[in-house]
Amino acid sequence: MTRDEITAEIVAARLAKGLTWQQLSEAVDKPVVWTIAALLGQHPIPSETGAVLAELLGLDESVVPVLAAVPMRGGLPTAVPTDPTIYRFYEVLQVYGGAIKELIHSEFGDGIMSAINFSLDVERKPHPDGDRVVVTLDGKFLPYAWTSADG
Amino acid sequence: MTRDEITAEIVAARLAKGLTWQQLSEAVDKPVVWTIAALLGQHPIPSETGAVLAELLGLDESVVPVLAAVPMRGGLPTAVPTDPTIYRFYEVLQVYGGAIKELIHSEFGDGIMSAINFSLDVERKPHPDGDRVVVTLDGKFLPYAWTSADG
Amino acid sequence: MTRDEITAEIVAARLAKGLTWQQLSEAVDKPVVWTIAALLGQHPIPSETGAVLAELLGLDESVVPVLAAVPMRGGLPTAVPTDPTIYRFYEVLQVYGGAIKELIHSEFGDGIMSAINFSLDVERKPHPDGDRVVVTLDGKFLPYAWTSADG
Amino acid sequence: MTRDEITAEIVAARLAKGLTWQQLSEAVDKPVVWTIAALLGQHPIPSETGAVLAELLGLDESVVPVLAAVPMRGGLPTAVPTDPTIYRFYEVLQVYGGAIKELIHSEFGDGIMSAINFSLDVERKPHPDGDRVVVTLDGKFLPYAWTSADG
Amino acid sequence: MTRDEITAEIVAARLAKGLTWQQLSEAVDKPVVWTIAALLGQHPIPSETGAVLAELLGLDESVVPVLAAVPMRGGLPTAVPTDPTIYRFYEVLQVYGGAIKELIHSEFGDGIMSAINFSLDVERKPHPDGDRVVVTLDGKFLPYAWTSADG
Amino acid sequence: MTRDEITAEIVAARLAKGLTWQQLSEAVDKPVVWTIAALLGQHPIPSETGAVLAELLGLDESVVPVLAAVPMRGGLPTAVPTDPTIYRFYEVLQVYGGAIKELIHSEFGDGIMSAINFSLDVERKPHPDGDRVVVTLDGKFLPYAWTSADG
Amino acid sequence: MTRDEITAEIVAARLAKGLTWQQLSEAVDKPVVWTIAALLGQHPIPSETGAVLAELLGLDESVVPVLAAVPMRGGLPTAVPTDPTIYRFYEVLQVYGGAIKELIHSEFGDGIMSAINFSLDVERKPHPDGDRVVVTLDGKFLPYAWTSADG
Amino acid sequence: MTRDEITAEIVAARLAKGLTWQQLSEAVDKPVVWTIAALLGQHPIPSETGAVLAELLGLDESVVPVLAAVPMRGGLPTAVPTDPTIYRFYEVLQVYGGAIKELIHSEFGDGIMSAINFSLDVERKPHPDGDRVVVTLDGKFLPYAWTSADG
Amino acid sequence: MTRDEITAEIVAARLAKGLTWQQLSEAVDKPVVWTIAALLGQHPIPSETGAVLAELLGLDESVVPVLAAVPMRGGLPTAVPTDPTIYRFYEVLQVYGGAIKELIHSEFGDGIMSAINFSLDVERKPHPDGDRVVVTLDGKFLPYAWTSADG
Amino acid sequence: MTRDEITAEIVAARLAKGLTWQQLSEAVDKPVVWTIAALLGQHPIPSETGAVLAELLGLDESVVPVLAAVPMRGGLPTAVPTDPTIYRFYEVLQVYGGAIKELIHSEFGDGIMSAINFSLDVERKPHPDGDRVVVTLDGKFLPYAWTSADG
The missing domain is CATH 1.10.260.40 (lambda repressor-like DNA-binding domains)
Structure with missing residues (x-):
């Protein structure tokens, strides 16, 4: 199998x-x-x-x-997800992706949030207007660094 | 313009x-x-x-x-982003999108995290192995509801 | 299965x-x-x-x-539908999508029609030139709101 | 121009x-x-x-x-819309497109809702839980008919 | 099945x-x-x-x-057909699609040839330089008409 | 220019x-x-x-x-046309492409309708239920032939 | 089968x-x-x-x-081939396609090389720097001709 | 420029x-x-x-x-060419690509025809049924070889 | 099989x-x-x-x-890889592809690194900040050469 | 600008x-x-x-x-590169991507080669059969680690 x-x-x-x-x-x-x-x-x-x-x-x-065994990762059946629950996160990326990028760079400089040294949490939090889904993405900042094994 | x-x-x-x-x-x-x-x-x-x-x-x-005026939203130049800083969030969706969906459903039932009644925060948090990018997605839970104006 | x-x-x-x-x-x-x-x-x-x-x-x-169990939603086999009966609704979106967006914004302000708190009806209605298919999409208006669980 | x-x-x-x-x-x-x-x-x-x-x-x-002059129609910049307000209608098609097709066929037989002999209305309707966007698609039913000019 | x-x-x-x-x-x-x-x-x-x-x-x-039962229509395995016999018709659309559109509009005004109230014929016709494939597409003209059930 | x-x-x-x-x-x-x-x-x-x-x-x-000069041909802005008047011809190909192929082969054998030695006509023809758009595609039959210059 | x-x-x-x-x-x-x-x-x-x-x-x-029976032709699993041996021919088309088109038109006028009245040969030919793959595409020239069955 | x-x-x-x-x-x-x-x-x-x-x-x-300067190569505006003169070569690849691959391998073993150490010729050749376009692709055979600079 | x-x-x-x-x-x-x-x-x-x-x-x-038998090569399930380990190499191509091209041309002139006369090595190399993955791509330089079998 | x-x-x-x-x-x-x-x-x-x-x-x-300023990265004009010099690296990924993945995992365990903490070198190296392009990709190994700021 x-x-x-x-x-x-x-x-x-x-x-x-x-x-x-x-x-x-x-x-x-x-x-x-x-x-x-x-x-x-x-x-x-x-x-x-x-x-x-x-x-x-x-x-x-x-x-x-x-x-x-380490699997071939990538769990979405299409490049753009069609399931509404998952699509909303893709939409967040369309609407806020540029802002997230700017904020990471203004706070940390050039680099990325790691998706490898990374954890994710989904919580239910109360609010007077209805409970909220709070998803926390927590990844190590990796600065662009021009490093080589011989350095 | x-x-x-x-x-x-x-x-x-x-x-x-x-x-x-x-x-x-x-x-x-x-x-x-x-x-x-x-x-x-x-x-x-x-x-x-x-x-x-x-x-x-x-x-x-x-x-x-x-x-x-309300703009035509959608800020990524390609369906799959190529910028590494933004791509990592797309990768998170590929690897954890299914798990997020399952958790939202097991905690709240059938529905979604709103991307409209929504806020997002990017923070720098310390860690002994290097500072971390913590992105919080906070959206109201919207249950699937078969409602109509005449109801 | x-x-x-x-x-x-x-x-x-x-x-x-x-x-x-x-x-x-x-x-x-x-x-x-x-x-x-x-x-x-x-x-x-x-x-x-x-x-x-x-x-x-x-x-x-x-x-x-x-x-x-909550299914992975998304029922069309291709991104652009090829079945003529379904395609017409995609065509409506191509021709009237911009107008619908403008009208929602002019009537309600910035926001969307929910597809989650939503119902849909298909009716047959008479007309001298031939009966008509009347499809009513009825979704709660969701205003863009920058809200967070801590607010 | x-x-x-x-x-x-x-x-x-x-x-x-x-x-x-x-x-x-x-x-x-x-x-x-x-x-x-x-x-x-x-x-x-x-x-x-x-x-x-x-x-x-x-x-x-x-x-x-x-x-x-009759324009070259088709107003969406991408095959799958990225603007959230417009996307919701595409999502409706993904989730309910099959059901709409079945209902049209069970009520009228084989055929389509015309998108040409067609009108569309957007209304605001009240509901105790918040006002609703009600979009009415109203198109003539066109039965599949094998007709020719010589017939 | x-x-x-x-x-x-x-x-x-x-x-x-x-x-x-x-x-x-x-x-x-x-x-x-x-x-x-x-x-x-x-x-x-x-x-x-x-x-x-x-x-x-x-x-x-x-x-x-x-x-x-009414089937889910759409018989080509790819969006652009690869079979040479079928591709030629797609090529006709690429080369003459704009001209067909202009002629329909100049003869009938704004509207379309129906593909539903429609018949199609394939004939073999002689010509001194070799027999010809003559395909006749015969569809009712449908004018754009802003009609509604209540009208 | x-x-x-x-x-x-x-x-x-x-x-x-x-x-x-x-x-x-x-x-x-x-x-x-x-x-x-x-x-x-x-x-x-x-x-x-x-x-x-x-x-x-x-x-x-x-x-x-x-x-x-001979132009670079291909007049549609997208692989699948979005203009409704042109789309109907693409739809005809989706629904009847397979049948056209079978009929050409049963009448002529293996080969194609040429889109080069080809003419096209658009006519308005009367019908009691409304005038019809009749598009005639007329191309030379080209049989698959394994020929070479040295033959 | x-x-x-x-x-x-x-x-x-x-x-x-x-x-x-x-x-x-x-x-x-x-x-x-x-x-x-x-x-x-x-x-x-x-x-x-x-x-x-x-x-x-x-x-x-x-x-x-x-x-x-005449098959549905088209033997490549993807629109752009990934197998290196086949890809090279696609690359030739990317690099020399425009030149081939210009040469056909300057030598023959407006028209195409038939891929139907066509043969293809693959030969091994010697060269001091290493044997060469010589592929000969041999198709009848078809001039654009506006002909119809009634002509 | x-x-x-x-x-x-x-x-x-x-x-x-x-x-x-x-x-x-x-x-x-x-x-x-x-x-x-x-x-x-x-x-x-x-x-x-x-x-x-x-x-x-x-x-x-x-x-x-x-x-x-060495240019960024790749002269076709779309992945699948729409111009009929160029498309025919893509069609040849769809229909005969697999056969060319098999013949190169059976004659030379595993490897490719180079598109770099390569020349191409377009000739007009006579035939009783009409002149022919003969395109010769002539590339050095490159065998798959697992070689390294240190070898 | x-x-x-x-x-x-x-x-x-x-x-x-x-x-x-x-x-x-x-x-x-x-x-x-x-x-x-x-x-x-x-x-x-x-x-x-x-x-x-x-x-x-x-x-x-x-x-x-x-x-x-020589296989049909091409081992990635999607044109753009989704597995993070493989994607990083695609990202390297997005970020450094242009630079690699310029360097090959400035050092060797017009031509390519062969992917056929080619070997690849993956090594683990130490570094004070953590071991490194060192991948060496080693391909013969192939200069663009307009050569033919008759030359 | x-x-x-x-x-x-x-x-x-x-x-x-x-x-x-x-x-x-x-x-x-x-x-x-x-x-x-x-x-x-x-x-x-x-x-x-x-x-x-x-x-x-x-x-x-x-x-x-x-x-x-940190740019929006991603330097290739198409998802699959068409320039032959750059394409060869994409081809390497198609043919050896799976093997690279397996080797990284067998040597280091689950994780990736960083493309951020990364350097790249292009060298010309001699070989009796012709000089070679040697491209060295040198990135820090990043093990999959489920870490969070609060840890």
């Missing part, structure tokens, strides 16, 4: 067994965002962790080494 | 005059992210605010009503 | 059993547009409703939890 | 003169949606109407015959 | 049985262009007609209701 | 001078479809013909040799 | 049986380029020829009528 | 002065295909050659160093 | 058997980069080598001739 | 003045690859450096603050 086929099985098995993402993340003691991303095929899952998850989800143990 | 042409003038004038985004946002007493996004052509700028900014940047006052 | 596979089964089963969409929507006491959209994979279907539909359509009951 | 250049002039002139779309449509006694669409380059404007609009907007009278 | 799968079976069965399109269209007393288009998945096929065709082609009778 | 710039001038000059395509084609004694296509930049225009047209349209005589 | 599935079988069977393209083309007494193109799904294969090839390759005889 | 702007001037100047490509290539004693490709912006033109061409075409001498 | 199917089997088998790429490359005495690329479907694998690899990976010996 | 316009001026001015990239990089004491990339619009240029370069190239000093 390829990683993509295993991902499809995981999605179906979780629903069939009525397991929440929270339960799965607690079973392996990992952050819930990381756990979901990994189970959706975006991160390698260490063998011990994979073995626990495979058993919980009723998957064959032959999936464990495939889950443990 | 079209809004796009005014945006190009703003970008050039700010650099020529050595004004920071912070100075511009303080001059009009608006959040800095909002101010940058607006000056980059993504939000209408109320006339009084626009008049102050036009004068600071040395633009003709005829730009004020154009700045005050 | 994935949601896509279930959708394909539903489409085939409905035709084989000669059930109308109207009959299906009445069986579950939901608006007919909502019912079709949901059965075509665009909305989660609550378990009790899903159980009724699965039985009517002769589907295995294992589909019920998958139908109850 | 090409039609595109005239459209850009119209957009700028309207804002500079502080004219509302409503005022322009009343001056020529046409529906407001039609008037905006026409001024945004999507419909030919009869010469007398064009002359009135050109004078109101302060445009050279040489634009009148160009406005009167 | 989905309509696409049935189409693939039809294509194979016709070749295996050595049936010509002409024979199939005569068996159901329909124009040959219509018959081919319908069998290639582009038109619904009334049940009696579908039953005759299914028997001739040796298909299971369960395909009849699927053939009778 | 490039050919594209000359085409834009032609389009504007014709409207400003109130000339019909018919008048232009008669002035140079050429078929009207050919004349429009050529003036829209899709065919070379022989020098004598070009000189007549340039004078009628009030263009500088320096355009004559550019009009006489 | 569809033609695509048969092509995949042919590719695999040829390798498994260790047959060269040369052997296959000699067995049916056809040019080798034609034979390969046909076996890769780009040409119909007459029944007698198809029967010989099917037997040589060990395919079921039911493939013969499918091979004999 | 950029290279693109110079190319546009060259195209216009050649037509205005009535110079043939042949005359230009003879004036600089270069192959005609190379000369056209270079003047269309696809090759650098050595300074002495560029000076001769600039004078013949009446261009300012400041273009000479720009012509002498 | 097609080459693509064999590649999928290889990927799965390697993980299941816990073999490293290093072990596989040593078993066949080939450079490790070459070995991985070949096993991922980008190079033909000589029969003896293929037989060894097939046995190590537990594949059926019928894969050996398919592995030995 | 926008950064893009300044880049176009730089390209022209360098050729007109006959300056080599080497001379420019020495004048500002920066690595030559960095200097070219920066002058082609891919890096900000510190004010002192920018002032020296502007004077050498004869540009107005008003360009200095624009050069000093």
Whole structure:
């Protein structure tokens, strides 16, 4: 089975067994965002962790080494997402991408927010007009640096 | 002048005059992210605010009503961004978009994070391994609701 | 079975059993547009409703939890639709999209029609030159608002 | 001047003169949606109407015959719109396009809603939870008919 | 079986049985262009007609209701066709599309040739330099008309 | 001036001078479809013909040799046309392209309709239910032939 | 089996049986380029020829009528080829396409090289710096001619 | 002036002065295909050659160093060419690309035809059924070789 | 089995058997980069080598001739890669592609780095701030040369 | 002037003045690859450096603050490059991208080569069969790390 086929099985098995993402993340003691991303095929899952998850989800143990390999990442089926929940984040990028870039440069200078040394959190926060989805992207600043191994 | 042409003038004038985004946002007493996004052509700028900014940047006052009109939004020159600083946010969406969707649904049920009733913040936060870019997306949760005016 | 596979089964089963969409929507006491959209994979279907539909359509009951999960939405096979019936709505957007935007802004100010707090109706209305298809899109106005959880 | 250049002039002139779309449509006694669409380059404007609009907007009278010619229609700068206000309508098509198609066929049989024998209205309607944008698409039903001139 | 799968079976069965399109269209007393288009998945096929065709082609009778449903139309595998026989018609559109548009407008005014109230014929016509393919597109003229159900 | 710039001038000059395509084609004694296509930049225009047209349209005589050169053809601004009048022909290709291909092959064998040894006509034909646009595509059949200069 | 599935079988069977393209083309007494193109799904294969090839390759005889039908041509999986051997020919078109066009027009006048009345040869030719691949494209010149069946 | 702007001037100047490509290539004693490709912006033109061409075409001498620089190559305005004369070569690639690849590999082994160590010729050759365009692509065979500077 | 199917089997088998790429490359005495690329479907694998690899990976010996054939190369699923590890190399091309081109031309004159007479190495090199990935691309310089077989 | 316009001026001015990239990089004491990339619009240029370069190239000093701002990066005009010299690097990614990914992961674990903490070198190296272009990409390894500011 390829990683993509295993991902499809995981999605179906979780629903069939009525397991929440929270339960799965607690079973392996990992952050819930990381756990979901990994189970959706975006991160390698260490063998011990994979073995626990495979058993919980009723998957064959032959999936464990495939889950443990670094996957080919990139989870959106189209370059521009069509699902409304995901599209809003793409829209944020269209509307605020330029501003984010300017602010990073004015605060840190030339460079980027790492998407590798990175964590992400999704929280529910109250507000008188209705609860809010607060997504925090937290990545190390990486300054453009012209460095070489011989330096 | 079209809004796009005014945006190009703003970008050039700010650099020529050595004004920071912070100075511009303080001059009009608006959040800095909002101010940058607006000056980059993504939000209408109320006339009084626009008049102050036009004068600071040395633009003709005829730009004020154009700045005050709701613009055609969408600030990225290509569907998939090529600038590395902006691309990382697109990459986050590719890697974590599915997980964000699952978490919003498990916490709130079916619906989305609004990108309209929304604010965004970029902060510099310390960490022993190097300072971090922390971007907070904060949008009202909107549940899917089958409502009609006659209801 | 994935949601896509279930959708394909539903489409085939409905035709084989000669059930109308109207009959299906009445069986579950939901608006007919909502019912079709949901059965075509665009909305989660609550378990009790899903159980009724699965039985009517002769589907295995294992589909019920998958139908109850929030799906990855986006039902057109290509970015620009090729089916003539659907294309006409895309054409309306090409020809009248700018006008709709201007009218929303002149009537409500800056903001959007929600596609989430939203309902849609398709009616047949008479006219001396031939009956007409009248499609009503009815969404809550959402004003651009710079709000945050801490506000 | 090409039609595109005239459209850009119209957009700028309207804002500079502080004219509302409503005022322009009343001056020529046409529906407001039609008037905006026409001024945004999507419909030919009869010469007398064009002359009135050109004078109101302060445009050279040489634009009148160009406005009167049938334009190359299609007003969105990208195949998938990026402006949030317009995008929501594209999203409606992604989520409900299949359902609209099914309903048209179940009510009328095989055929389409015309986008040519067509009108469109945008209204503000009240609702306890906030006013709503109600967009009505009203097109003649055209049945698939295998007809020929010799028939 | 989905309509696409049935189409693939039809294509194979016709070749295996050595049936010509002409024979199939005569068996159901329909124009040959219509018959081919319908069998290639582009038109619904009334049940009696579908039953005759299914028997001739040796298909299971369960395909009849699927053939009778209005299909999702659009038969080209790519937006720009690559098959040379089909590409030539796309090329005609690239070279003569503008001229066709101008002529329709100068003869009829603003409007379109319907592709719904429409028939198409392919004939072989002689010429001293070699026989010619003559394709006649015959569609009702539809004038742009701002009509509504309430009018 | 490039050919594209000359085409834009032609389009504007014709409207400003109130000339019909018919008048232009008669002035140079050429078929009207050919004349429009050529003036829209899709065919070379022989020098004598070009000189007549340039004078009628009030263009500088320096355009004559550019009009006489074979142009880079391809007159649609996007791969899939967005103008409704032109789009309908693309739709015909989507719905009937496969049928046209099958009919050409069953009547003539393997080969194509030439789009080079080709003419096109647009006619208005009466019908009790409304006049019809009849477009005739007339191209030489070219059989696939494996021929070489040495043969 | 569809033609695509048969092509995949042919590719695999040829390798498994260790047959060269040369052997296959000699067995049916056809040019080798034609034979390969046909076996890769780009040409119909007459029944007698198809029967010989099917037997040589060990395919079921039911493939013969499918091979004999005119296929949907177009053999590249992407619009721009990614295989380096094939890409070089696309690159030649990018770099020399304009020059080829100018030369055809200066030598023959307005028209094209037919890709239908056409043959192609691939030869190995010696050179002191290393043997060369010489590909000869040989197509009938087709002049643009405005001809019709009635002419 | 950029290279693109110079190319546009060259195209216009050649037509205005009535110079043939042949005359230009003879004036600089270069192959005609190379000369056209270079003047269309696809090759650098050595300074002495560029000076001769600039004078013949009446261009300012400041273009000479720009012509002498290696240009950004790639002369087609769209990924898939729309001009019929150029498209036919793309079609050849679609229909025969796979066969050319197989033949190169069966004759030479794994590798490519170079498009760099390469020449191209366009000839007119007679045939009883009409003269033919014969295009010869002649490139050095480059075998895949895993070589490194240290080897 | 097609080459693509064999590649999928290889990927799965390697993980299941816990073999490293290093072990596989040593078993066949080939450079490790070459070995991985070949096993991922980008190079033909000589029969003896293929037989060894097939046995190590537990594949059926019928894969050996398919592995030995030159494959259709091009290993990325999308034109722009979405996997972050691969994307960084595409980003390098976006940011430094122009500079690499200029440097090749200033050092060697007009021409290219061959990607065929080519090797590639990936090394880990130390640096006080963290180990570095050093990728060396090493290709023969190929000067643009207008050569022909008859020369 | 926008950064893009300044880049176009730089390209022209360098050729007109006959300056080599080497001379420019020495004048500002920066690595030559960095200097070219920066002058082609891919890096900000510190004010002192920018002032020296502007004077050498004869540009107005008003360009200095624009050069000093972080640019919108991404230097290729199309998603897939068409220039042969640059395309070869894209081809390397198509053929060896998967292998590079596997090797980085097998040597370092899950993570990427930074394209930000990064340098690049182009060298000419001798080889008996012809000199070689050796391009070294040297980036810091960044391991996937789930870190947050609060950690």
